[in-house]
Amino acid sequence: MISQTVGSVEPVGERSVVFAGDYLNKLSGEQIEYECKRRLEAGCKELVVNFSKTEIVNSIGISILLGVIDTASNNGAKVVFCDVKEETVELFDMLGLTKHVTIA
Amino acid sequence: MAEHDHKLIHAFGALAELGHEITNKNNFQETIRTSLHLLLGALGIMRGAVARHSRFAHELNMIAVRGLGDDFPLSLSLTAEDERQFLTNDLNPIEIAHAKVLPFFQVYDSSFERRQLELFVPLVIREEVVGAIFLGEKASGEVYTTYDKEIICAMGRHIGVAIAQRNLMAEIERHAEENRKLFDEMRSTYHDTVKAFAAAIDCKDKYTEGHSVRVGKFSEIIAAELGWDNDETEGAAVSGYLHDVGKLTVERKIINAPYRINAKESAELNKHPGIGYEILLPIHHPFTDVPLAAKYHHERLDGRGYPDGLYDREIPYIAKIVNLADSFDAMTTDRPYKARRPAKDVVEDLHRNAGKQFAPELVMSFFGGMLKELKGETTDKRFRRLLGRDYMEAEGIAEKLRSTLNEMAPTTPMTYVAAASIGDKPIH
Numbered sequence: 023m024i025s026q027t028v029g030s031v032e033p034v035g036e037r038s039v040v041f042a043g044d045y046l047n048k049l050s051g052e053q054i055e056y057e058c059k060r061r062l063e064a065g066c067k068e069l070v071v072n073f074s075k076t077e078i079v080n081s082i083g084i085s086i087l088l089g090v091i092d093t094a095s096n097n098g099a100k101v102v103f104c105d106v107k108e109e110t111v112e113l114f115d116m117l118g119l120t121k122h123v124t125i126a
Numbered sequence: 127m128a129e130h131d132h133k134l135i136h137a138f139g140a141l142a143e144l145g146h147e148i149t150n151k152n153n154f155q156e157t158i159r160t161s162l163h164l165l166l167g168a169l170g171i172m173r174g175a176v177a178r179h180s181r182f183a184h185e186l187n188m189i190a191v192r193g194l195g196d197d198f199p200l201s202l203s204l205t206a207e208d209e210r211q212f213l214t215n216d217l218n219p220i221e222i223a224h225a226k227v228l229p230f231f232q233v234y235d236s237s238f239e240r241r242q243l244e245l246f247v248p249l250v251i252r253e254e255v256v257g258a259i260f261l262g263e264k265a266s267g268e269v270y271t272t273y274d275k276e277i278i279c280a281m282g283r284h285i286g287v288a289i290a291q292r293n294l295m296a297e298i299e300r301h302a303e304e305n306r307k308l309f310d311e312m313r314s315t316y317h318d319t320v321k322a323f324a325a326a327i328d329c330k331d332k333y334t335e336g337h338s339v340r341v342g343k344f345s346e347i348i349a350a351e352l353g354w355d356n357d358e359t360e361g362a363a364v365s366g367y368l369h370d371v372g373k374l375t376v377e378r379k380i381i382n383a384p385y386r387i388n389a390k391e392s393a394e395l396n397k398h399p400g401i402g403y404e405i406l407l408p409i410h411h412p413f414t415d416v417p418l419a420a421k422y423h424h425e426r427l428d429g430r431g432y433p434d435g436l437y438d439r440e441i442p443y444i445a446k447i448v449n450l451a452d453s454f455d456a457m458t459t460d461r462p463y464k465a466r467r468p469a470k471d472v473v474e475d476l477h478r479n480a481g482k483q484f485a486p487e488l489v490m491s492f493f494g495g496m497l498k499e500l501k502g503e504t505t506d507k508r509f510r511r512l513l514g515r516d517y518m519e520a521e522g523i524a525e526k527l528r529s530t531l532n533e534m535a536p537t538t539p540m541t542y543v544a545a546a547s548i549g550d551k552p553i554h
Contacts, residue, residue, distance in 0.1 A: 049156060049159060049160050049163070080139065080140070080143065080167065081136070081139065081140035081143065081163065081164045081165075081166075081167030081168045082143075082160065082163040082164060082167055083167065084166070084167030084168075084170060085162070085163035085164070085166040085167035085192065086163065086167075088166060088167070088170065088171070088172055088173075088193070088265055089192060089193060091172075091265070092172055092173065092193045112132065113132070113136065116132050116133060116136070116170075117136075117167075117169070117170030117265055117266065118170045118264055118265035118266025118267065118268070119170065119265055121265065121266060121267065122265060
């Protein structure tokens, strides 16, 4: 079962998709982190973060993604980043995020 | 582009955003939360916290925490040795392995180890410890480089300045609050002193006991009816309380004479406004007109008053107010040589002398205040308390006041309303 959302609460399944959007780069991006946490704690085993609508990721976005990675790790879940722009992948690689997630 | 250059650009971006955040946001908690995100995101650090130093409690209190778990202590007690070491270290990041010699680390070591903390940064701004930053492992698993530590130091300085600014603001607010309390206390002391003076003045005259206090209260009513603000109204009250302070130097037998005093005695008594002015002038009153009220409260609009025989606009406004309040009290209280006059007579007298002795707009405001109370438009029974219920509620007073007000201002809208009311039904 797959559920998709941008920050809203939907039925949680084994695999959840979250759209990062531009929310990620502000303090309001903590809401995305909170949603991911809810899903992971409810039993989600694969969290997919979709970056198709994300132009750039700044330092706040990186910090929030690190929070998501940490929570997933604590809950034994896998994190997948999909539709990520090449330069963003380079940034993730440079900062070590790619050591913890799968880029799809 | 080399990876080092990429890192540099990314870190500079974070530093620029941090500077913007600190100079533009007003919400301190949000600023610090955002600052922590920027620091962690700049170098890909998994977890961390920003704490604020309390120099009174000797504690580090967490204000932003990420990834350290619910069991991480939110308040860390420090020793004097910890604080001394922080100052010596300045803003340089300390590796946890080296920080273990600090007394507070020995207390909280297990908590720090459990959360894989790797760096500790005391925030020292202008030789004062303002807080600290705790940082966990990097997502890359690499050790912190010298370059990383320089970035952390630069960003830490920004965060430290934000905390120092907040501390400064809190200090200013605390001082402002202390000053406000001090001001209130001084104001209260001033008022108590003024009232004590008024009581002392009234003590001298056994027949007019409470006169100064009542003149103060009537002056306050007039000022309030004129729409003056609280401070101005208070100034009018003080002017009333102290208007007769010059009588303290007049012989008691003249003040208490149970007959009309002769010309010589009258000349002696008439010195009291000038003496009152001399007494009050050197005092730094919060209300500057107080001495003027004492000096000119016996002046009349038609120039027949004393001590200087001033005309209308030459007379300070506050003196006109006190003059009306003083005369009203003289007419409505028993004197050794004259009984209290009925309220209707007093209204007629004030009306008749409006424009001669009294400023007409003040008389109207005063009457307006009385009428409002009689009509029940105000819950504050000011006149009843000062004059007595029976006196104020004597038959026909309200009607007298209304018709007098109409005569004094026949073109105001009140004319039509009142004329219709008087014709239709009695006024209570």
